[in-house]
Amino acid sequence: MVAEAQALASARLIGIDWGSTGLRAFLIGADGLALVERATAQGASTVSGAEAYAAVLDEAAGDWMRARPELPVLACGMVGSQYGWVDVPYATCPADAQALAAGMRGTPDGKACIVPGLLKDGDGLPPDLMRGEETQIVGALQLRPELREQACIVLPGTHSKWAQVRGGRVERFATHMTGELYAVLRQHSVLGRLMQAPQDGGGFDEAAFCEGVEMARDAGHLGMSHQIFSARSLGVTGRMPSSALADYLSGLLIGHELRAGLEWRADATLDHAPLALVGSPALCARYQLALQRYSGVRALVLDNTAPAGLLCLAQAAGLVAKENAA
Amino acid sequence: MVAEAQALASARLIGIDWGSTGLRAFLIGADGLALVERATAQGASTVSGAEAYAAVLDEAAGDWMRARPELPVLACGMVGSQYGWVDVPYATCPADAQALAAGMRGTPDGKACIVPGLLKDGDGLPPDLMRGEETQIVGALQLRPELREQACIVLPGTHSKWAQVRGGRVERFATHMTGELYAVLRQHSVLGRLMQAPQDGGGFDEAAFCEGVEMARDAGHLGMSHQIFSARSLGVTGRMPSSALADYLSGLLIGHELRAGLEWRADATLDHAPLALVGSPALCARYQLALQRYSGVRALVLDNTAPAGLLCLAQAAGLVAKENAA
Numbered sequence: 330m331v332a333e334a335q336a337l338a339s340a341r342l343i344g345i346d347w348g349s350t351g352l353r354a355f356l357i358g359a360d361g362l363a364l365v366e367r368a369t370a371q372g373a374s375t376v377s378g379a380e381a382y383a384a385v386l387d388e389a390a391g392d393w394m395r396a397r398p399e400l401p402v403l404a405c406g407m408v409g410s411q412y413g414w415v416d417v418p419y420a421t422c423p424a425d426a427q428a429l430a431a432g433m434r435g436t437p438d439g440k441a442c443i444v445p446g447l448l449k450d451g452d453g454l455p456p457d458l459m460r461g462e463e464t465q466i467v468g469a470l471q472l473r474p475e476l477r478e479q480a481c482i483v484l485p486g487t488h489s490k491w492a493q494v495r496g497g498r499v500e501r502f503a504t505h506m507t508g509e510l511y512a513v514l515r516q517h518s519v520l521g522r523l524m525q526a527p528q529d530g531g532g533f534d535e536a537a538f539c540e541g542v543e544m545a546r547d548a549g550h551l552g553m554s555h556q557i558f559s560a561r562s563l564g565v566t567g568r569m570p571s572s573a574l575a576d577y578l579s580g581l582l583i584g585h586e587l588r589a590g591l592e593w594r595a596d597a598t599l600d601h602a603p604l605a606l607v608g609s610p611a612l613c614a615r616y617q618l619a620l621q622r623y624s625g626v627r628a629l630v631l632d633n634t635a636p637a638g639l640l641c642l643a644q645a646a647g648l649v650a651k652e653n654a655a
Numbered sequence: 656m657v658a659e660a661q662a663l664a665s666a667r668l669i670g671i672d673w674g675s676t677g678l679r680a681f682l683i684g685a686d687g688l689a690l691v692e693r694a695t696a697q698g699a700s701t702v703s704g705a706e707a708y709a710a711v712l713d714e715a716a717g718d719w720m721r722a723r724p725e726l727p728v729l730a731c732g733m734v735g736s737q738y739g740w741v742d743v744p745y746a747t748c749p750a751d752a753q754a755l756a757a758g759m760r761g762t763p764d765g766k767a768c769i770v771p772g773l774l775k776d777g778d779g780l781p782p783d784l785m786r787g788e789e790t791q792i793v794g795a796l797q798l799r800p801e802l803r804e805q806a807c808i809v810l811p812g813t814h815s816k817w818a819q820v821r822g823g824r825v826e827r828f829a830t831h832m833t834g835e836l837y838a839v840l841r842q843h844s845v846l847g848r849l850m851q852a853p854q855d856g857g858g859f860d861e862a863a864f865c866e867g868v869e870m871a872r873d874a875g876h877l878g879m880s881h882q883i884f885s886a887r888s889l890g891v892t893g894r895m896p897s898s899a900l901a902d903y904l905s906g907l908l909i910g911h912e913l914r915a916g917l918e919w920r921a922d923a924t925l926d927h928a929p930l931a932l933v934g935s936p937a938l939c940a941r942y943q944l945a946l947q948r949y950s951g952v953r954a955l956v957l958d959n960t961a962p963a964g965l966l967c968l969a970q971a972a973g974l975v976a977k978e979n980a981a
Contacts, residue, residue, distance in 0.1 A: 411891075448892070454874060455885035456892050488845075488884065503877065504884040506844070513843045518835050519814075548780060551829065552915025553879050554908065558814065558830040559781035565737075566774070566782050582880065589878025 336364035341649050343390050343400050344639035345441070347408035348461055349374040353635070354389045359652050361471055361637030373407035373414075379437050382414035386441065394440065401648040402441040403639050406461035409434070409443040419448035419458065423498040426467050430645035444642055449501050457504050461635070462490045466499055468638030469607050469631050476629075479602040481594045483628070485583075485616045486608060487512070491590045493597045503593055505586045511579055520557065523564035524575045535618070537573035541580020542622045545588055553585045583616065587623045605629040662690035667975050669719050669726050670965035671712065671767070673734035674787055675700040679961070680715045685978050687797055687963030699733035699740075705763050708740035712767065720766065727974040728767040729965050732787035735760070735769040745774035745784065749824040752793050756971035770968055775827050783830050787961070788816045792825055794964030795933050795957050802955075805928040807920045809954070811909075811942045812934060813838070817916045819923045829919055831912045837905055846883065849890035850901045861944070863899035867906020868948045871914055879911045909942065913949045931955040 333356075340356040344363075347353075350372040355363040371385045386402070387394075394402065409417035420432040424447055432445035446460030462484045470477050477497045484490045487508035493500045515521040544556060560578040563569035569577060594600065604620075606613040606628045613630045620626045643649040659682075666682040670689075673679075676698040681689040697711045712728075713720075720728065735743035746758040750773055758771035772786030788810045796803050803823045810816045813834035819826045841847040870882060886904040889895035895903060920926065930946075932939040932954045939956045946952045969975040 450892075454877075455870070455882075456888045456894065457884070458888045458891060503881050504888075505878060505880045506884050507880050509844050510880055513839045517839045517843045518832070544781070550915065550918055551780075552831060552911060554831045554833050554836055554912060555829050555915055556781075558783070558832050562782045562784045562830075565784060566776075568782065585878060586880060589876065589881055592876055 333365050337393060337396055340364055340393075340397065340400060342640050342643050343393050343397075343402045344636050344643075345386065345390070345402065345404035345408070346406055346461060346464070346635040346639075347404050347413075348372055348406040352385065352389055354393075355636045355639070356393060357636045357640050361468065361640040363633070363636040373410065373412070376414075377412075379414060382408065383436070383438050383440070401643055403433075403444065403643045403646075403648065404441055405444040405464040405635065405639060405642075409446060410460055413443075415443050417443050417445045420445045420463070421451075422447060422449045422502070423495075423500045424463070425496075425498040426470075426641050426645045428498075429463060429467065430642050430647075433642070433646055442643075442646070442648065444639075447499060447502070449503075452501065457502060459490055459502060459504070462492070462502075463499065464638035464642060465607050465634045466492055466494065466638070467641050468634030468636065469605060470494065470497060471637045471641045472631065472634060473605070473629065476603055476605055479599065480605060481597070481599045481602060482605045482607060483590065483616065484607045485612045489586060491593060493594075493599060501597070503590070505590065507582050507586045511582050514557065514578065515575060520560045520574075520578060523561060523571050524578075525572050533615075534573045534576040537569065537577040538580035538615070538618070539622050541577040541582075542584040542587070542619045543580075545581050545584025546623050549585060549588045553581070556581055556585075579615070580619065583619045584623060587619055591624060591626075603629055605631060607631045607634055609633075659691050663719060663722055666690055666719075666723065666726060667978075668966050668969050669716050669723075669728045670962050670969075671716065671728065671730035671732075671734070672787060672790070672961040672965075673730050673732040673739075674698055675733045678711065678715055680719075681962045681965070682719060683962045683966050687794065687966040689959070689962040699736065699738070702740075703738075705740060708734065709762070709764050709766070727969055729759075729770065729969045729972075729974065730767055731770040731790040731961065731965060731968075735772060736786055739769075741769050743769050743771045746771045746789075747777075748773060748775045748828070749821075749826045750789070751822075751824040752796075752967050752971040754824075755789060755793065756968050759968070759972055768969075768972070768974065770965075773825060773828070775829075778827065783828060785816050785828060785830070788818070788828075789825065790964035790968060791933050791960045792818055792820065792964070793967050794960030794962065795931060796820065796823060797963045797967045798957065798960060799931070799955065802929055802931055805925065806931055807923070807925045807928060808931045808933060809916065809942065810933045811938045815912060817919060819920075819925060827923070829916070831916065833908050833912045837908050840883065840904065841901060846886045846900075846904060849887060849897050850904075851898050859941075860899045860902040863895065863903040864906035864941070864944070865948050867903040867908075868910035868913070868945045869906075871907050871910025872949050875911060875914045879907070882907055882911075905941070906945065909945045910949060913945055917950060917952075929955055931957060933957045933960055935959075 492502040818828040
């Protein structure tokens with residue numbers, strides 16, 4: 330990060346990562362890194378109607394837009410959904426940066442462009458969807474060119490995505506509702522009743538987390554809806570302290586994601602291709618630990634790749650000139 | 656059902672099935688069937704303290720107890736949990752009616768006895784728990800003696816139980832949180848947003864339900880937390896009408912229960928032993944349909960077996976004399 334005036338002078342793009350529950354605005358430099366970052370809680374699920382979207386964008390980045398009116402503004406995420414600012418139709422897998430750039434749509438006020446989400450379809454299974462993660466994947470391939478030929482990219486989160494990349498294109502992907510399952514089970518199911526509130530629990534209980542991961546690995550055939558009940562039975566019988574139950578449940582759910590995801594990866598003959606984790610450092614660290622416990626695999630870890638993805642897509646769309654010396 | 660005065664005269668036992676969310680009181684005849692049944696919403700999760708429990712029991716069955724003060728009162732379910740009326744320690748698998756009867760405890764006022772729950776333990780896996788279902792299993796074995804030698808008994812519900820019976824004993828069992836998962840996902844997750852409210856949906860969408868069951872059977876290795884997201888992606892893409900999404904999700908979740916449960920049953924070499932469904936007719940019909948779609952298996956279906964179980968346990972405990980001509 331640099332002083333904002335200096336960043337503003339050298340920025341190539343104003344990028345917005347606008348998900349359901351929050352918005353992050355970036356001044357992005359020629360190298361695809363964020364020079365300045367701002368965050369608000371005004372996610373797409375809290376905004377309705379074109380005027381309201383324009384007002385939120387103005388609040389988040391209007392000063393940058395007025396100071397550098399020639400700078401393009403590119404947004405990704407749920408802002409492009411049917412309940413967002415503009416309903417941007419999904420691009421279809423396989424898709425690369427060029428295909429995503431071709432699917433961008435402008436906002437009604439002409440002040441910003443929005444990246445399409447990605448649809449996986451046509452393989453005889455139900456369709457799958459992402460909005461926002463496609464931009465992070467493009468960014469990961471930009472920052473780590475060795476992933477372009479062949480890779481399995483995992484973006485952990487509320488709705489984790491496992492994406493298969495070949496030749497710079499996202500060939501297919503699968504969503505796992507791991508983060509949302511953890512949240513609803515903890516807040517709304519019988520499993521949460523024995524658990525301490527997060528602020529009471531002290532730190533992360535690594536042993537309990539790993540026990541959950543290993544339980545999913547070794548006895549996952551008994552079913553996830555069976556195994557999660559042990560986060561109650563171990564508490565009721567006093568075998569596990571209540572302070573450990575939440576991390577145990579987290580380990581079980583992430584373990585089941587790995588169980589299915591690693592088999593999916595093997596099916597895609599990606600066993601020997603790099604495995605990369607893209608997301609917040611804390612969540613990636615949790616997945617890295619789970620991966621090592623589950624199978625000894627070590628993933629490459631990348632932090633926020635959305636700025637690099639937004640710049641790459643802006644260049645692919647001709648909104649920003651490509652530079653030789655980036 | 657018969658007229659209440661006549662039922663009262665011929666009853667052998669006052670039985671109470673007292674779960675977390677409700678209470679059912681029965682006048683039980685010599686054949687183990689309910690002569691009269693009453694239901695209230697005063698489940699154990701709504702009652703606290705011995706006096707309050709005694710008052711709820713008095714409200715539900717006090718008139719019967721005063722009219723026939725010599726009639727024993729036997730209760731099962733969460734009323735015997737650590738947050739219930741009396742904390743009745745779990746009996747441990749393998750257990751038969753005699754072992755359960757030996758574990759009963761009286762209430763502080765001496766007016767009722769409570770059946771212990773059942774603990775599965777010692778197999779190297781986390782423990783598992785039931786309270787109330789053990790009584791229904793005893794009742795099923797009483798009403799259908801052909802199940803005693805060897806059977807797999809499935810009790811669908813909020814927390815479904817799969818129990819393995821051999822020689823009249825419950826050898827082991829496994830809980831699946833299927834019903835609770837459906838409820839929390841529908842009410843609190845992103846999946847519920849596209850679904851119509853139950854009252855709008857018209858009837859049961861059998862085709863969508865069966866599609867969910869078959870998806871779990873044919874592609875369940877992709878993981879439950881992945882597959883449930885299709886209850887969103889099929890709606891967003893317009894492939895499935897919103898009126899069908901709830902039953903599709905139900906089919907997916909029950910399909911995953913069958914996927915794990917039928918493998919568990921095969922592990923227990925119960926493939927050729929009878930499979931029985933015990934529970935409400937509507938839920939059993941849904942599971943029967945799912946079983947047939949999943950594997951062509953047809954289960955024996957039993958309605959409420961708690962009264963027969965309570966009478967059998969009262970007899971095993973010597974609270975009620977066994978009759979030769981029941």
